[in-house]
Amino acid sequence: MVKKGEISGKTIYRLSIYHRCLRRLEENKIETVSSSTLAKAAGVNPAQLRKDLGYLGTLGTRGLGYQVLELSEAIREVLGRENLQPVILVGVGNLGAALLRYDGFKKEGFEVISAFDAVPETVVLRGIDVPVHDVDEMPDFVAKNKVKLAVLAVPAAQAQEVSNDLVDAGIQGILSFSPTVLQVPDSVTVNSVDLALELEQVSFFVKKDSQGNTSEPVQG
Amino acid sequence: MVKKGEISGKTIYRLSIYHRCLRRLEENKIETVSSSTLAKAAGVNPAQLRKDLGYLGTLGTRGLGYQVLELSEAIREVLGRENLQPVILVGVGNLGAALLRYDGFKKEGFEVISAFDAVPETVVLRGIDVPVHDVDEMPDFVAKNKVKLAVLAVPAAQAQEVSNDLVDAGIQGILSFSPTVLQVPDSVTVNSVDLALELEQVSFFVKKDSQGNTSEPVQG
């Protein structure tokens, strides 16, 4: 059996996808699913899926497949999805404000409980029901509420500085949308989503297609 | 020397990062740079960087480093950044509207020339200077303007359908923000950015850190 301690980021990412698919199956009252069916829905190879599920222990039934509910529950447990994770957001500009209105985080078990901006009075609050505070109040808030996760959506020029403040305040994981490489201590996890570079990547592979060509650059 | 034809998505992504770093060096009138310096700025291993640059031919000077301008130009050429790439955006909701206001695309050489929504009259145009049309007009627009790239920001439920329409209209590359696996022909390149799953990934590695632990799940 596969060892518990070492699950790669890629596997985690895929487990999240499987979990989402399984929830759809639950909604449709489907009770069992085979690796090939679920793999197709998730867009991966069936063997890949079975390997990934190996990290959860032995859950399938040979000749039959997996119990949807049981599997969903097992993934939820590994991902630590039992309870809502509190998150703060820093930088309520275009993108930050959109993320505050975005309901996708809550669907996956995250709740943005507070937002911070350098100039909170300029923020357009239309459709936002998360309180927006001055960024000066961030450290206290993080300490008091023991927040571990932050979404960073400030301009590139301020990203490193704000990131430092977040780390000092006790934040342990940052999802950054700033087009910069952040320097953080090893104890802090950073994931950077760089919108322009993602588009660039698509563009490159499109350009190459003089004739109809196969390609599929994906999330790693 | 490394063959030209086969550059991986990961390398492309990093080349884009290098390019951005080089532009900053240009602005600061720095003329030469070593692999180790540039690598540090880009957050990668120096050997990695040199390998990546190998795809461009032999550009460095042993004992010295790289000419900033020359290297920047060479990357720009490989990435096809000579001229602005036209892009359309479909789905002007929260996220779509934010992306229309986002200036990061233009900085990297992309121009969103038109947006489309199922209900364009409900779109808040504040701060948006891109025309928003009814999605019915999309196919004509794509055909007339020979657009190859689209950003997809519609709700998950409509993503596949809209994606089909885009492909039928002649779009060859899609950057999708919908939390769904899109089925497209092999000739079309898709890159999916799933915001909630990116956060999930950070969260997982944070949770594991009982003691101060090393981790850094990155963009693949």
Next chain:
DNA sequence: TCGTGTGAAGACGTTCACAGCT
């Protein structure tokens, strides 16, 4: 001596293929 360019080694990730359970 400094720093590139690159073969070779190593780490990591994916897919195959089949034994074994139901």
Next chain:
DNA sequence: AGCTGTGAACGTCTTCACACGA
């Protein structure tokens, strides 16, 4: 028969380490 679980093969990406040019 059908489908899981998994070693082994394969492929890809990263890092090392060193020859070689400036």
